Amino acid sequence: EAGVTQFPSHSVIEKGQTVTLRCDPISGHDNLYWYRRVMGKEIKFLLHFVKESKQDESGMPNNRFLAERTGGTYSTLKVQPAELEDSGVYFCASSQDWQVTGELFFGEGSRLTVL
């Protein structure tokens, strides 16, 4: 069974440019999450989809970030325009359990470098 896949693995862009990160969850997992780790600090929650609906987007830092999950399959996270402080590793995770007593399955992350 394929795990959570993320693309690209690394993206280097200049301040002001746009980047779109993609996440393909494990097949059949309705729950999809975005997290990020900035500057080697703690991993922080960004948002949670249940199928195509945003269940919780309380962690989204500002309106430069837009997440979508059309059709309830893969998800994209767009940063526009990117700022220096957006540099970090963006993790996607999926799970089957709504009540989350099970674990999250994480992808390898997309490293974003904003110059």
Add this chain to the structure above:
Amino acid sequence: AQSVAQPEDQVNVAEGNPLTVKCTYSVSGNPYLFWYVQYPNRGLQFLLKYITGDNLVKGSYGFEAEFNKSQTSFHLKKPSALVSDSALYFCAVRDNRAAGNKLTFGGGTRVLVKP
């Protein structure tokens, strides 16, 4: 609000010696506690979890963790460390009163096991 603290940025241990990675948490309700590991150039991998029941939880790769409610701790342990255990370890918590599956992570502890 929920929070996690991992007081050590790095833990160094000789191969064959016991390994302990510390974690303390704060939640309003009862905690769901998790340990994840990140090997170089890999995504986060689930190690173990505490939801309820026995305070001593056994997980993957010979790791275990002990839930201590009075000390609000969930330290990760391995009786005999291997060089291959060198990685970044994250403790995470979810408040069982919180809706959804929002995990709060600690800052991570880098473990270096020397031959």
